[in-house]
Amino acid sequence: MTLSLMVMPPLISAALLAVAGGRMGRRAIAVLACAAVALSFMAAVWTSAPLIATTYESMSSLAALEFLPQLSMTMEGVPYLQEDLYTWIGVGSLRVNMGFHFDAVAALMVLVVTGIGLLIHLYAAGYMADDPDYGRFFCYMNLFVAAMLILVLADNLVLLYLGWEGVGACSYLLIGFWYREPANGAAARKAFVVTRVGDAALALGLFILARDLGTLWIDEIAGSAARVWTVGDPTVTLVAALLLIGAAGKSAQLPLQVWLPDAMAGPTPVSALIHAATMVTAGVYLIARTHVIFLMAPAVMAAVAIVGTLTAFLAGCAALAQKDIKRVLAYSTISQIGYMFAALGVGAFTAALFHLMTHAFFKALLFLSAGTISHACHGETDLRRMGGLRHGRALPGTAALAAVGVGSLAGLPLITSGFYSKDAILWAALQPPYGHPVILAGLFVTAGLTALYAFRWYFMIFSGPPGPASKAEVHRPGALLLWPCVGLAAGALLAGFLETPGTLGGYHALGDFLNPVFSASAHSAGGEHAGFASAQAAHTAELVLQGSAAAMSLICVLLAYYFFVMRPAWFQRLQRGSAGSLIEALWRSGWGFDAVYEAVFVRPYMALAKLLRGEPIDDVVNAIAGTARVSSALLSVTQTGRLRTYAGALVLGILLLLTIWLWP
Numbered sequence: 193m194t195l196s197l198m199v200m201p202p203l204i205s206a207a208l209l210a211v212a213g214g215r216m217g218r219r220a221i222a223v224l225a226c227a228a229v230a231l232s233f234m235a236a237v238w239t240s241a242p243l244i245a246t247t248y249e250s251m252s253s254l255a256a257l258e259f260l261p262q263l264s265m266t267m268e269g270v271p272y273l274q275e276d277l278y279t280w281i282g283v284g285s286l287r288v289n290m291g292f293h294f295d296a297v298a299a300l301m302v303l304v305v306t307g308i309g310l311l312i313h314l315y316a317a318g319y320m321a322d323d324p325d326y327g328r329f330f331c332y333m334n335l336f337v338a339a340m341l342i343l344v345l346a347d348n349l350v351l352l353y354l355g356w357e358g359v360g361a362c363s364y365l366l367i368g369f370w371y372r373e374p375a376n377g378a379a380a381r382k383a384f385v386v387t388r389v390g391d392a393a394l395a396l397g398l399f400i401l402a403r404d405l406g407t408l409w410i411d412e413i414a415g416s417a418a419r420v421w422t423v424g425d426p427t428v429t430l431v432a433a434l435l436l437i438g439a440a441g442k443s444a445q446l447p448l449q450v451w452l453p454d455a456m457a458g459p460t461p462v463s464a465l466i467h468a469a470t471m472v473t474a475g476v477y478l479i480a481r482t483h484v485i486f487l488m489a490p491a492v493m494a495a496v497a498i499v500g501t502l503t504a505f506l507a508g509c510a511a512l513a514q515k516d517i518k519r520v521l522a523y524s525t526i527s528q529i530g531y532m533f534a535a536l537g538v539g540a541f542t543a544a545l546f547h548l549m550t551h552a553f554f555k556a557l558l559f560l561s562a563g564t565i566s567h568a569c570h571g572e573t574d575l576r577r578m579g580g581l582r583h584g585r586a587l588p589g590t591a592a593l594a595a596v597g598v599g600s601l602a603g604l605p606l607i608t609s610g611f612y613s614k615d616a617i618l619w620a621a622l623q624p625p626y627g628h629p630v631i632l633a634g635l636f637v638t639a640g641l642t643a644l645y646a647f648r649w650y651f652m653i654f655s656g657p658p659g660p661a662s663k664a665e666v667h668r669p670g671a672l673l674l675w676p677c678v679g680l681a682a683g684a685l686l687a688g689f690l691e692t693p694g695t696l697g698g699y700h701a702l703g704d705f706l707n708p709v710f711s712a713s714a715h716s717a718g719g720e721h722a723g724f725a726s727a728q729a730a731h732t733a734e735l736v737l738q739g740s741a742a743a744m745s746l747i748c749v750l751l752a753y754y755f756f757v758m759r760p761a762w763f764q765r766l767q768r769g770s771a772g773s774l775i776e777a778l779w780r781s782g783w784g785f786d787a788v789y790e791a792v793f794v795r796p797y798m799a800l801a802k803l804l805r806g807e808p809i810d811d812v813v814n815a816i817a818g819t820a821r822v823s824s825a826l827l828s829v830t831q832t833g834r835l836r837t838y839a840g841a842l843v844l845g846i847l848l849l850l851t852i853w854l855w856p
């Protein structure tokens with residue numbers, strides 16, 4: 193029951209809160225909900241210890257301790273822990289177990305989900321303290337965490353799909369938590385419907401895998417796929433494309449990204465949990481976990497990189513034009529997940545998961561900071577009505593923590609985790625066989641956009657003269673709103689040092705931990721010698737790339753300061769120009785995707801629904817019945833009971849038949 197110890201606490205807590213949450217006090221609800229996630233986190237740390245011990249020889253003594261779980265080894269030498277509970281589905285030769293698989297990738301994901309989820313739960317205990325549905329909120333939150341843990345621990349794709357649908361259902365419940373507002377219900381439905389498109393594609397992909405490979409156990413798929421398919425086979429390409437669509441739906445990538453900005457209708461802790469530790473990271477995990485399928489479909493690998501790069505750039509532009517404090521961060525998440533997809537598309541699976549981890553820290557920090565700011569400003573969310581909150585006794589602590597978050601998002605060099613994880617992706621975009629200069633160029637430009645919109649967000653809130661929302665009395669946050677952000681800020685600053693490039697020491701703690709899972713089937717996309725004539729040439733190229741990326745970020749930070757602090761009136765005049773207002777409207781609308789989908793899909797569907805509301809099928813059935821009644825009435829007229837009438841009709845019928853027969 194080792195691995196079950198991670199899943200059961202939040203699942204049991206959700207069940208208890210669903211049954212008895214209405215009769216429990218708020219303190220008891222918060223303690224139960226937070227303790228459940230804390231137990232899962234401690235179980236994850238305990239179970240990860242032997243994996244870490246096998247990775248680093250200096251810690252090998254830990255493996256000998258009897259209280260630690262005993263690992264198994266794959267044929268490729270990858271350590272893992274397996275737990276099979278029972279046979280869940282048995283159809284012919286296909287067997288699907290209710291079982292969990294714990295390797296380095298699962299360990300990283302579980303630690304992110306439970307560790308950051310715990311900090312978000314602690315924050316939510318204070319943030320939601322006045323909400324009348326306190327118990328229902330934490331019931332959904334615990335269920336959300338449990339579903340995500342099932343997803344990342346599943347040893348087969350059917351159980352993964354169960355967790356996949358679980359996080360989708362929980363996101364619907366949490367986005368529409370304040371359901372009395374029609375807009376919140378509409379946002380929840382939109383998220384549910386749009387992600388169902390990807391879910392349907394994923395289900396089709398699983399059916400094809402089960403049909404052709406005869407297994408859905410993740411560890412068996414690699415060997416079975418190599419035996420059944422060749423690289424570039426149309427079937428494996430189709431399966432990879434379907435998996436990509438499924439991942440794009442959950443991770444809000446083109447063209448299924450439209451649900452995520454509207455998901456800000458939920459409470460701020462929900463936004464932080466969706467964007468940092470659950471839901472949107474599921475698509476990245478799916479591709480990383482099924483990377484063998486993608487490596488056998490080079491065309492789809494290229495599509496993953498292109499989709500990620502385009503999404504990162506378009507969402508970065510859209511973030512630059514938003515006026516709502518949380519919608520800026522929503523588009524930022526879409527953009528950063530695009531970075532992860534681009535990394536996956538160039539074969540840099542470790543770099544993608546590295547950025548997933550660092551992004552979880554700084555994006556959760558930014559969302560929780562946004563919640564604190566909005567709470568302090570009496571619910572105000574319009575950036576244009578804020579300003580000057582850093583000064584005096586307003587929000588100096590929150591300003592410092594938010595500065596750490598935006599600095600890491602912008603990738604400020606050397607001191608933030610975002611710099612190291614983005615650098616790993618940019619460097620991987622140059623490496624063969626999947627890297628390409630166009631991908632690198634797109635991600636490089638997006639890095640500049642990221643610094644620009646991140647510090648625009650920060651300066652409009654904390655710098656300049658006080659706006660209308662800042663002039664009112666500001667509610668200072670309590671300890672439960674600040675201390676979780678301190679923990680996240682520490683992660684946003686320090687997590688990057690787990691994986692430093694060769695030019696800055698070459699410490700690869702995370703790479704050494706994760707690479708064995710991928711090394712049997714994928715190249716190392718961060719190698720210093722790949723594609724270069726010598727190690728010295730590679731070293732020089734990487735140093736130039738790092739310097740260029742750092743310079744780009746710093747220049748865009750200065751531009752943001754100039755436009756939004758020193759010369760805001762000049763920038764406003766630029767916005768009011770014909771070209772500026774057109775571009776701003778296009779970017780603020782998210783490049784018009786919602787309008788296109790409204791015209792192409794929503795309105796025709798609503799028109800069809802309106803037509804079907806009148807039951808046209810019943811009209812067809814009623815017309816058939818009416819025809820039968822009329823013909824019966826006409827035939828009954830001929831039934832007079834007179835022999836002469838019948839004889840005359842018989843003669844007329846014979847004459848008619850003869851005429852037809854003899855007609856030339």
